[in-house]
Amino acid sequence: MPEDLQSLLPDNLALETDNPLWHFSLWFWHQPGMEKLSLHLQSQGVSVTRLLCALWLAAQSCRYSDDPPQVRQWRATVTEPLRLTRRRLPKLEGQILDLRRKVAESELQAEQIELALAFRFLPLDDAGQSPASTLKSNLRCAGILDFLSDQELSRLSDVLGPVTASDDTD
DSSP states (O other), rough: OOOHHHHSTTOOOOOOOSHHHHHHHHHHSSSSTTTHHHHHHHHTTOOHHHOOOOOOOHTTTTEEEOOOHHHHHIIIIIHHHHHHHHHSOOSSHHHHHHHHHHHHHHHHHHHHEEEEEHHHHHHEEEOOHHHHHHHHHHHHHHHTTSSSSHHHHHHHHHHHHHHHHOOOOO
């Protein structure tokens, strides 16, 4: 692990990769249109894991203020370089395609660890607002709101509606 990451992560850090944020992320990804929206935002430079954190916290009426340093550092030194490598590899048959798939699997695993770090270090501060108000506030704070059309924001609110009502994403 690069020294800058090592200094942010305690040696005995046990990451819980199978956590409520990860379950929410899987649930969200499989909602109609959300994979496409997420990948569209990612192509514009938006971190999907940052989006997922802001949405997960909004579903709990919790405030998103910023990613913890551990998350930012992991994203910058592990997740983003893997994504860049995957994107640079051509979609050719044979060994290059196999390598591209393996890098994509590693990228997904890095995102899962990134979300585990977020789950471990994100503060759960009650926003004192409705989930709908918290959603908009969280997306603004995450720097994502300006990338969304009114229709996309409305769709996100609709998708999160059942989660905020039942708090069940399994």
